[in-house]
Amino acid sequence: RGCGGGCSARGVTRRSCCPTGWRETLSAAVSALREGGLVAVPTDTIYGIAALAQSSQAIKKIYNLKGRNGGKPLAICLGDVEHIYRYCHVNVPEELLRDLLPGPVTLVLQRSEGLNKDLNPFTSLVGVRIPNHTFIREVAQACSGPLALTSANISTRASTLTVSEFQDLWPQLSLVIDGGAIGDIQSPECRLGSTVVDLSVSGKYTVIRPGCALTQTVEILGKKYGLTSEPSCS
Structure with missing residues (x-):
């Protein structure tokens, strides 16, 4: 396939x-998302599937695609740290x-009224991702709103x-963006996904999922900012 050009496979x-x-x-990605596509x-970290978080119909499509339990939350993806304040109540320093x-x-932070009520309606919290990958951040910025983001696989x-x-x-997706292999495909560690940390309680943090960046994350939260570790309820 030509670099940057599109080719069709499996519809x-x-x-x-x-x-x-x-x-x-x-x-092309922004257009597909604005049309309600996945x-x-x-x-x-890994490949993801994105949709507009403010579109209730697109959120349903994600759950149908993944065969996912409706009680399992979706994260939102934003283009920049300053955008977090539009959709979450933040109780930690911006630094x-x-x-x-x-x-x-x-x-994981307390969600604000600005977020679609049909996104994770069973919880007052929401997970926020800003990946260290320029393309998806630019997509989020161009869409002028949060993306719902989940891993590109069937649940389990x-x-x-x-x-x-x-x-x-692929047949259920509007577009597939190929960024090549992410990390070493032979390494189980490369499939861990992001480290998930709950910061919704002031002065504390709870590790929800260790993920691929646990050590450095805990170091920053505990040693630099003095947050206290709380055990996960799960």
Whole structure:
């Protein structure tokens, strides 16, 4: 396939997000999302599936695609740290947010009224991702709103590091963005996904999922900012 150009396979357009054709690929992704579609995207950890978080119909599509339990929450993906304040109540210093984001970390915060009520209606919390991957951040910024983001796999199956690993999902996607292999596909550690940390209680943090960046995340939260570790209820 040509770099940046689109090719069709299994009923879906597949494009590369390499520098040549970057603008065209970005525009195609934003258009697909605005039309209510699901788009597969590379992140800094694993491949993800994105949709507009403010579209209730698109959220339903994600759950149907993954065969996912409706009680399992979706994270939101934003383009910049300053956008967190639009959708969450933040009780930690902005410097802490910027020490962790962009990066392979999901921060769980109290959601605000600005977020779609049909997104995780069963909880007052929401996980926030700002991946250290320029393409998906630019997509989020261009959409002028949060993306709902989940891993590109059927629930209970392994995370994916190449687009071919989730080919069975392609027919239900509007667009597949191919960023090449993410990390070492032979390494189980590369499939761990982001480290998920609950920061919704002032002065404390709870590790929800160890993920791929636990050591450095805990170091920043505990040693630099003096937050106290609380055990997870799960």
